[in-house]
Amino acid sequence: DTGVSQDPRHKITKRGQNVTFRCDPISEHNRLYWYRQTLGQGPEFLTYFQNEAQLEKSRLLSDRFSAERPKGSFSTLEIQRTEQGDSAMYLCASTRGSSGGAGSGANVLTFGAGSRLTVL
Amino acid sequence: GNSVTQMEGPVTLSEEAFLTINCTYTATGYPSLFWYVQYPGEGLQLLLKATKADDKGSNKGFEATYRKETTSFHLEKGSVQVSDSAVYFCALVEEHGSSNTGKLIFGQGTTLQVKP
Numbered sequence: 510d511t512g513v514s515q516d517p518r519h520k521i522t523k524r525g526q527n528v529t530f531r532c533d534p535i536s537e538h539n540r541l542y543w544y545r546q547t548l549g550q551g552p553e554f555l556t557y558f559q560n561e562a563q564l565e566k567s568r569l570l571s572d573r574f575s576a577e578r579p580k581g582s583f584s585t586l587e588i589q590r591t592e593q594g595d596s597a598m599y600l601c602a603s604t605r606g607s608s609g610g611a612g613s614g615a616n617v618l619t620f621g622a623g624s625r626l627t628v629l
Numbered sequence: 630g631n632s633v634t635q636m637e638g639p640v641t642l643s644e645e646a647f648l649t650i651n652c653t654y655t656a657t658g659y660p661s662l663f664w665y666v667q668y669p670g671e672g673l674q675l676l677l678k679a680t681k682a683d684d685k686g687s688n689k690g691f692e693a694t695y696r697k698e699t700t701s702f703h704l705e706k707g708s709v710q711v712s713d714s715a716v717y718f719c720a721l722v723e724e725h726g727s728s729n730t731g732k733l734i735f736g737q738g739t740t741l742q743v744k745p
Contacts, residue, residue: 513672540731551633551718551735552673565730600673606731618733620665620673 513621534603544600598623635736650704652719660721662702
């Protein structure tokens with residue numbers, strides 16, 4: 510178990526450029542989540558996948574943001590036409606999701622170290 | 630909607646002092662409650678959890694009790710160490726019977742600084 514890997518760890522880009530982040534979850538985890546964290550705030554939910562299906566998207570996820578998980582393994586988060594307000598830490602997390610009842614271990618998310626985006 | 634509120638930081642303590650970080654929540658269902666910790670330069674790590682009322686989660690000397698009557702999940706430690714310096718996040722997952730998304734809702738985080 511190598512944990513959740515995110516790449517790159519830090520990306521500096523100019524406003525208007527496109528950026529893509531990659532997340533490799535723990536191999537047996539079928540649920541994958543993306544969060545955004547700005548300085549001094551807690552992580553905010555963006556979207557999640559169960560296998561390859563994207564099941565929920567936050568209103569925070571504007572149409573410049575797109576996420577994919579094509580084979581139910583790794584995931585990418587792309588931001589098009591970046592804006593300075595997109596500067597944040599983008600966190601990925603995974604879990605072994607199930608329809609288990611309250612308190613099941615399925616809800617313990619394992620987080621990656623994050624990808625920090627700086628838009629100049 | 631569901632939300633989590635934490636006490637503002639930073640909290641600055643001397644080594645071996647008693648720690649309390651307050652957390653209250655609002656939820657329409659039956660949430661599970663969590664504390665995550667973020668050490669400098671590292672990812673979020675689960676510290677402890679509680680899944681139903683009156684449960685006590687504990688780990689590494691930290692404890693938190695799920696209080697449904699006060700909708701609280703305060704984090705406590707009897708004697709903090711310099712190595713406990715980090716940002717602490719309270720979070721919930723709302724669960725509805727057999728259907729849940731596993732989506733965590735976080736508080737804003739509380740920074741703890743422990744001085745030798």
